[in-house]
Amino acid sequence: MYRYDEFDQQLIDERVAEFRDQVRRRLSGELTEDEFKLLRLLNGVYLQLHAYMLRIAIPYGTLSSEQLRMLAHVARRYDKNYGHFTTRQNIQFNWIKLEEIPDTIADLAGAHLHAMQTSGNSIRNITTDHWAGVAPDEIEDPRIWAEILRQWSTLHPEFTFLPRKFKIAITAAKHDRAAVKIHDIGLRLYRNGAGEVGFEVMVGGGLGRTPFVGKTIRPFLPKRDFLSYLEAILRVYNQFGRRDNIYKARIKILVHEIGAESFAKEVEAEWQSIKDGALALDPAVVEEIKSRFRYPVYESLVDEPAELKAALKAEPRFKAWFNNSVSRHKRPGYAIVTLSLKPAGAPPGDCTAEQMDAIADLADRYSGSEIRVGHDQNLVLPHVRQRDLAALWRALDAIGLATPNVGLVSDIIACPGLDYCALANARSIPVAQELTKRFRDLGLAADLGYLHINISGCINACGHHHVGDIGILGVEKNGEEYYQLSLGGRADEHAELGALLGPAMPYAEVADSVEDVVAAYLELRERPAELFAETVKRIGLEPFKERVYAAR
Amino acid sequence: MTSPLQQKLKVHGPVVITANRLGDGAVVYWTAAGAWTTDIAAAAVATASARAKQLLAAATADFVHAVDPYVAPVELSPDRRVLPGNLREQIRVSGPTFSLPGA
Amino acid sequence: MRLVKGGRVVEDRFVRVLDEAPVPDGVPVIVPAARLLADAAELVRREAPTGVLWPNDRRIAELAPHLDRLALVALVFPHFKDGRAYSQARQLRERYCFGGELRATGHVLRDQFLFMQRAGFDCFEVKKDADAEAFIEATRRFSVFYQPTADGRTVALRARLARAIAPRRERAPAR
Known part of the structure; x- marks a missing residue:
């Protein structure tokens, strides 16, 4: 756990006061909705179908028990007794009242929690491996670096009005559990041939309308240059990222349009002018941050007691x-x-x-x-x-929290979909609910092994459908909910985008079709250990297509 | 369902003007008397583009009580009750289509 | 429209020169970028201060050779969501060490004054009177800053090291 000091606390307290004033000006009519929208999004406040939604940052996915109790308090006091954990390691509350948000975030600030930059065209919550600090396969705790980035990106005077949102993820393990290759910037902490620890820097990954896997623009970045190099990337993006079309405004489009090589060149030129400036990281600064991470005092124990x-x-x-x-x-x-x-x-x-x-x-x-x-x-x-x-x-x-389906077919990722979200074309949650019922047989699930179903209710891909073994995307056809299936995606170090299986199908056929796909995999895999994505890669989509579409 | 914010104003069948209330986000409808109500049955119903545009303009002018008004389809039941015209609007009236976890 | 400088509403002493209009003698002027680049040699000979209105889609590197003869650079926010000029401002101040007036023009919100000031702006064209009046309050909302810029404010990372010898005052965990 990172412990706030007086600076961190002061800043979020001041932010609460600022947002209270912004809400007051909106309610009194001093601010138009257009103006206020920019300000509320920078504080994680969305307007959904039937209420406001407040998204609270959980930096690098780490919570203390006191913080979780505070989230329970928010659920009870300001919402309908529950919260929703998101794919970006945050939590969102779906029934918040704008008038009560200043009090809500004041309560949260008391537990060192905030909602800053959980939305808007800003640098969003920095995500990392949820096993950071305890994973046997990591070389150091990536949260130190995530915290340095949290501070650097919070209320950044230059990068708060970017062309579009900006997501950064860090992994320090052999196996990537943070999906860094599908982020605007992905960082992999590793030891190079010379024995130094530094970062591989990838840019331009992302899902949404035009999905891309990130490209490496710097194979090894020394720790000292961590902040200056990222500042250079953001400066190039802030100036040259497209602002004429919201669907082309992410950094992935810039990198794609000018090419990773010329993008890297632009960054390099910018970086050369700032790398020895105030952002060069003094090891003492890193140590200071590190010293405020608390770890449990481990007892000396043996495995398998x-x-x-x-x-x-x-x-x-x-x-x-x-x-x-x-x-x-x-x-x-x-x-x-x-x-x-x-x-x-x-x-x-x-x-x-x-x-x-x-x-x-x-x-x-x-x-x-x-x-x-x-x-x-x-x-x-x-x-x-x-x-x-x-x-x-x-x-x-x-308390219903011991379902042994982690990583299995019924461990479904889903966005809120049309049941909550103003952007959605189709529902996600009822599809997920139906599938978890179909696959409730844990014996079958265990036999299938690692298999992820990811569901998004629209092209924005909050449910990461492109990188699910089975991806389900909700679309609209003549006012009805339809769904496209894609197969073979994955988000780890072998990141791959799924391929579209065929024409979209109506709501009523989705669960049956997914069952067909799963049955086909069971039959067609070479051996039980062959992952779904590997089977798809080996035999292609055709055999799955036949199963799904021949019957209908 | 295409986001209503992207709709062109072509009206086929009955429509109402709807938005979210500024203070708490509740779903509201514009009435013939020029005010907001949470009751869809009390909404002003238009069946022609000109009337819908007129209602939308009036509703949009009030930016202090509601956010982003738009034109939404409704259906009229045989006894002339106003019902939401598609799944999206149905969900806005009745809430999510499953039971909520905290309930 | 009000002009805020040094926290106060001030008179604008600069005259805007339109594209092809003659440049008046003896008064401070702001000329368009194209005009500056085309007539640089003549503009240098002026006695009165010269400024330029620099669009947000043109590289600052192009402006750099002229900076030592300019009294003012006006950058543009076509919409308050368009943040390109923040990067231009920091480049002007931090890379090219521009010491003249740096003016924010276009669509500027009260809630952005502090970001702009931190990026290097010291003069602001403000649309709403109430925003101009709230300038000082809006730029003093925060007392903690994480990012080093050329604005001279102390940054938390440094402040922490400075207190390294003093005992750390740690916040108690939440209730």
């Missing part, structure tokens, strides 16, 4: 959950536990105030008071003693 072995033997349901939801920790005797927010029939990523409070209590008891939010819309308890796993499982099971 007797308590765990006994419980695995005694409880088949515990064993199934353990095999699915518990992952290796970098410290012996500890484990990383994923809490599925995808029980059968529920909206993906939703969590009630009661569940939040209960999770906060469990985090206090079993996980060093820390919780993580993953981009797959699940939560994580990152520091659990293996000997406590059985007790934790019983507690989670009692």
Whole structure:
């Protein structure tokens, strides 16, 4: 956990006062909606179909138990008793009143939480690996760098009115759990041949109307140059990114239109003029930030303690959950536990105030008071003693948070869709609900193995449909909801965009078609360990097309 | 459903003017008396473009009480009740199509 | 339209010269970019101050050779959502060390004054009277800044190191 100091706190308190004044001026008519929209979006306030929505930043997906209790309080006091965890490691509340938002964010500020730059054409919440700091395969904690970026990007005097939104993700592990290649800037922290640790810098990734996988413009960036180089990228984008067409305004289009090489050249020229200036990172500054990250005091324990072995033997349901939801920790005797927010029939990523409070209590008891939010819309308890796993499982099971489907077919990513969102063409959540019911057989799910279904209700792709093994995109045809399927996408270090299977189908046929696709995969995969995306790559779309369209 | 903000004003069948209330975001409708109501049944219904444009202009002029008014289709039941004209408007009237987690 | 400089509403002493109009002698003028580039040699000989109106889609590098003879650069915000001139302002101040007046023109909101000031602007054409009057308040809303710019404000990263010897005052965690 990063601990705010007096500067961090002062800034968010001042921001609350500023936004209170902006809301007051809008309600009194001093500001037009056009003017206010710019200001409210910079504070994460959207207008959805039936109410305002407030999106709260969870920097790099890390929450303390106190912060989670504060989110529960917001759900109860200002909303309808629940919140929705998003694919960007944030949380959003769907029934907020504009008049109450100043009080809401004042409450949040008391828990070191804010909603700054969770929307608008600004640098958004910096995301990273939800296992940061505890993953066995990482070289250092990427959240230090994410926090440096959080501060650098907050109320940036030059980059708050960019051509379009801007998303940055960092990974420091071998396996990319942060989907860095589908971000405006993706950063991979690694050790080079000379033994130095630095960043591979990728730009121009992103989904939406024109999806791209990011391109590497600098294979190795020393830590010292971290901020100056990013400032150079943003300066080039701010000046030359397109502003004539909202659909062509993301950096990916600029990089695509002028080419990654000339984009890199522009950045290089800009960077040369600033790299030795005030942004050159003094190791003391990095140390200062690092010193405010608190880690639990780990006990010296051994892996697979007797308590765990006994419980695995005694409880088949515990064993199934353990095999699915518990992952290796970098410290012996500890484990990383994923809490599925995808029980059968529920909206993906939703969590009630009661569940939040209960999770906060469990985090206090079993996980060093820390919780993580993953981009797959699940939560994580990152520091659990293996000997406590059985007790934790019983507690989670009692509140509906122990569905052993993490990473499996029913662990669906979905955007809010037409049930909430003013931009959507079609519903996402009911499609997800139906699919989780169809795939509620956990034996089948386990047999299928890692398989992600991602659902977006419109081309903006908040549900990341391009990078799902099975992607579902809602479109509109003659006033009716239709859905396109795409297959073979993935968001990890082998990032790949899914390919369109065929013509869109009506709502009623989606679940059947997905079942057909899954059945075809079961039959056609070479061996159980062949991932869905690998099967698609090997045999192409044709066999899947036949199954889906021949029958209809 | 194409975002209403992108619609050209061609009217086929009955329409109303709808928006969200500024202070709390509630769904509201423009009445014949020139005010906002949360009750779709009390909305002014237009069946011709000229009338719809007139209502929209009046509603848009009031930017202190409501946000981004637009023209939305409605259906009239045999007993002349005003009902939302598509799924999007149906959801705006009745809320999400599934039961809410916190309920 | 009000002109705010040094936190106060001031009289605009500069006269705008339209595209092909003759440049008056003896008064400060603002000329269009094309005019500056075409007539640079003549404009240099003027005694009264000369400024330029520089569009936000032209590189500052093109303007750089003329900067030491300019008293003012006016940058343009065609819409308050269009943030290109923030980058131009920082380049002018920080890379080219331009020391003259840097004026924000076009569509400027009260809530953007502080960003603009931090980027290097010191003079603002303001549409709403109330915004002009609120200038000082709007630019003093924040006392903590994370990014180093040429505006001279102390940045949190540095302030932290400065207090490194003093005991850290840490905020108590939330309730």
